[in-house]
Amino acid sequence: MTKPEERVCIVGAGPSGLVVARRLRAAGVPFDLFEKHSDVGGIWDPANEGSPVYRSAHFISSKYSSGFYGHPMPADYPDYPSWRQILDYIRQFAKSENLYAHITFNTEVDRANLLDDGTWEVTIGGEKRRYRALVAAPGVTWHPNIVELPGRETFDGQVMHSAEYYDTSTFAGKRVLIVGGGNSGVDIACDAAASADKAFLSVRRGYRYVPKHIFGVPLDVFLNYGGKPPAGVKIPADPSDLIDALVGDLTRYGLPAPDHDLLATHPIVNGQVVHYLQHGDLTAKPDVARLEGGDVVFANGTREQVDVVVLATGYEYRIPFVDEALFEWKNGHPQLYLNVFNRKVDSLYVVGFIEFADAAYHRFEEMAQLVALDLTLEGADKEAFSEMKRSHEPNLRGDMEYLDIPRNANYVETHAYQAVVAEIRHRFGVTDLREQFAAADSNPAY
Template sequence: MTRTGMPGRLCIIGAGYVGNGLARALRQAGIPYDQFEATGEIGGNWAHGVYDSTHLISSKKSTQYVEYPMPADYPTFPGRAQMLRYLNDYVDHFGLREHIEFDTEVVEVRPLDRTGMAGWAVTLSTGERREYAGVVVANGHYWERNTPSYPGTFSGRQLHSKDYKRPADFGTGDRVLVVGGGNSASDLAVEAAAAFGGADLSMRSGYWFIPKTIFGIPASEWDRVWLPMPLQRLGFKALLRLSYGRYERYGLQKPDHELFSKDVTVNSSLMYALLHGKVRPRKEIARFDGSTVHFADGTSGEYDTIVWATGFRTRFPFLDESMFVWENGQPLLIEHVLVPRYANLYIWGLVAPRSGAGKIISHGSDFLAEAAVAQRLFPVPLSDLVARRMPARSSILAGSAEILTRIRLLRRVLHGHCRRARMLGDVASWGARRGPTPELAHRGPARELPSPAEASETVRPTGVVETEVPV
């Protein structure tokens, strides 16, 4: 059965930290919407994707929604149960729960015309098909597990960090190897060491480790003012040298990449465990031989359990993924949100900020509510108009101050286009006078983006998001 929605009605996929922030903005703006959650709970990854001992790696001040602060009695770094309570309280405070259809998965999203200008058809797990003016994808990017493969066969227990909840999940043996260098890998290595007296941590290369606080200030709160990247790196490296010194002192490899060019690991307990001999660093795995794991430096160890804290792959299984242009496993998006050459489709939450995402979600959701309404003024995808000034990029890494600055710029660009459209009065004729939309620019080697037809030949995503603990 196909049900046509109200004019201007939107579909939100996901009822997690990001999706609910947008639902609040749409409700306050008076924009009708339906919201679908595949599970029976509020909270997304916080409800079903993290371990019991998970705590924020960013402070409550930088993680809370602007419009709904966390309780005053919450600690600086709230835990999983507190985050879930906060997210549920947020939903109830703004009256969002009644608009969420739980245990309803979105299985297919297709444009009603070539670019989505006419709207989108959404097929649900119930078999029902609904039509919407636009779709917001907020399904998160911490769910499709990435598990690398190595020569040989390991005879012990294996699990991904996504499936770990508590120490009992390590199994009956006490020899644990954690693989990875991100937040989850660090946490689980320390947790295994506390449970069994020791654990090994295998890393394929060097990572940048940042303490949770610097001079008593949460690391996430140092990202307050936008600065050019060279200055950010210079300042943060000085702070890290004062806090941790040289990583080699802890037995860790020197980072093989520039600071902030990949995800950083925010953890203070790992360094303590390394200095006390509770966690032993290992090189990358070379091969398996039963319970023996051989490492790239020629050493080996015997293990009962391997925990793969090796990140996730970005996927949109309900969309035709060939509609995106992929680079390094991530889709090219304009400001992490707009899809080149498509209208009324918004990817919300595909960003890894260096500090808490609260302000980004609050201010970005307000912008998206404006963008959804503004799209009705134009005869071409809004993404094409914005791309003339703001190029499409594939990187999901950014500083919070940078993102907030660009959200303000994006809103000014949007308002400028809207004023121009209203001044001309006849939007359709204005679009004709402007001529065809130019090719979208993007950062990186100069080349043209393929057309939607050519994009069908694009290789499917293979990149990995390694930071696993929500901010």
Template sequence: MNILKKVAIIGGGPTGIGVGRELKEAGITFDLYESEDDFGGVWNSSAECGRTYPSLHLISPKFNTQIPDFPMPESYAQYPRHDKMLEYIRAYALHYGIYDHTYFNSRVISLKPMDGNWQIITENGKKEIYGLVVICNGLQRKPRYPDFAIPGKFSGDIFHTCQYKSPNQLKQKRVLVIGAGNSGCDIAVDAVHHGSAVFHSTRRGYYYQPKFIGGKPTPQWMMELGGKFSSKAETLAYIEQVFRLAGFDGQDYGLLRPDYPLDAAHPIMNSQILYYIGHGDIVSKGEVSRFDDKQIWFKDGSKEEVDVVIYATGYDRDFPFIDSALLEWSSAIPDLFLHSTPRNLDNLLFMGFINAAGGLGDGLKTQGSYVVSYTRAYFGQTDGLKKFLNAKRNDVPDIGQNYFVNSHRHLWEADLWKLLSQMRKYRDMLDEVSESARV
């Protein structure tokens, strides 16, 4: 097998840039393909892949979102606005020379196996062969709707959160938001200021976290609790007590109590939604049962008239450029070892495909160095690679997967610290090779 010792990265969001930086510093030849005219991914407001709106701010604070050796400017707020995040990502790419390795306006439309390598074809006709491909095209690609269509017909406007670009879309409208992710809660709060009425439909209880506790970003405050308590249960009980004292227990606002532990679901970081529910500006509703013109009926028998329905129901991963039959699937997602490495393909990696309660900076370096170790081992066909290939087909590492809520979103959720620890462990396995055998 003649492996071409050249890597392709598909996707110019933060993960693709971070992987590119590590490959460049390791002296490994690579090209990066980005469908838009500049970097940014979901933070690129002007792009099709952009998922921003004017009020959007990070839900992870600056201290653990920034890359440790490339800190955000001092002038940035604790929770930077989306345009500041875009500036930061592009500054990072510029600083580490990733622009020089990137084909912009180059959407990949085909990724096919070819003689032990991969052929990439772009929308603008470029064809190239690579020995290893790293897919970084992001978590938020394809809007997801409820598994079962809501009966009836709605005569108002319906759109997904990915199509929300301006509060003018809500102006003087009666708005129903279906779903309680971070975007859904943000948009419900926006609608308070721009719409004429706001309803928020959720199917279960959620934990709503404030962005600050004790004058610090909440994730930092939680981390600094350290070993203050003798068990995880005591720590979580204390955090819930503090949240309630701060006015962040949904039950105090008539909402359902979550039936899972505080850390068993992706956090909702929003300091405003409970405030507006408490003031009646957002009316909490249960599950929708049917549509009837502009009347929305709910399972409790109540109904409301609305003008706009917004689905905040998440996303599906989307890889339209590769034949899905080439991948192994589990629960409608690719079956990836460590959420990154196909068990049945040795020359393809997927990076950035995890949900985790943590900032970008905590994982970007580890993911990038894992790619470097894998690339060196694969191109060198080392003993470390052979050991790793056996492990990825047989090992079931603990990354906390089974702890989380049983939902589509949490199929990709992981305990960040367990995941990073396992990635380092298997990276070290890949590195089991003499210096003379390195690429």
């Protein structure tokens, strides 16, 4: 066994694990990083068993706000990069930062057990190693949430989760139903609309479908960096009104009216789905009541003959190598201080288990910076931060009232979250990463 006071164990070399490694190295904290696959990239490599990436997948945040600190995405990338470009970008980041030298590939962590002294016994291929702390960065889209549809056992067609879908060959010559109106659901529904004999989209409630460009400007650039409308166009103060004006009345296409304000849940960024509904290549349907022989019966009593049902019903949050009893759970989400720090176990951290309407990689590295802070604090500062982890209850949602659904259990308002993190940085004298990398990240978006 290695000496427990020396090293930290990081599990997962996707984007969140990589920025944790970068921040621990910068802080002088020794670590081992284990990745069960053969390269970095996590879900963005569809060759990895269980990856939910499909051939047509693209980022829903633009290249202008989606990169790692100090590494803007290449200028020749399109506004919304494909999964291939994202995977190449992640690997180039790892090479540029010399992170490969710190990663042990093709190595799965079987179990991490908390010991009485707060250190960890980590089992890897039967070998036990001792670590002072554990950082879990396993990603959140590896464990499909499979909903049970009544009558499935008698259904003549195929039922699959969206995680199993890769390309449109699945739909050729078929009548296809997509269940679920989230980002992957509407992406796959668009694939079906273009390739299946007939395509249906079943949703239980009303969503807002947000176009990727506002007046020709990427959505996140327009909203976050003061995009300007064409001359003579007045922008509504409420962004919900803006999107409704651009998209129009969704009930005309058989969809329910939106049941929430634009940012009261995770935005569905897809303009194509409305295009296919407008042209009749995609048909909106209500919730599924049951499967019956070769048919799907819907809540309004209508039925359709369907060959393939795709369940775009999300994913479960799991950390399979850690005892679940070490966490407090709410609606399937572990409850963590700042969505990072275990409140009961001082040496346990989770990076990447958070959702917000913002690009992720900057936020992940800011979380990783606080992990590095906690691992290097001493004396009174260490005790002060440990007490904050146990008892501090900051407002991470600002004035937002989020839709009361399980997915929103850990949802935060990005500006409120960043303000709280900035207060902690200021209290403990930590450099703002935006200032540290200002020169490298100064390329204007437009």
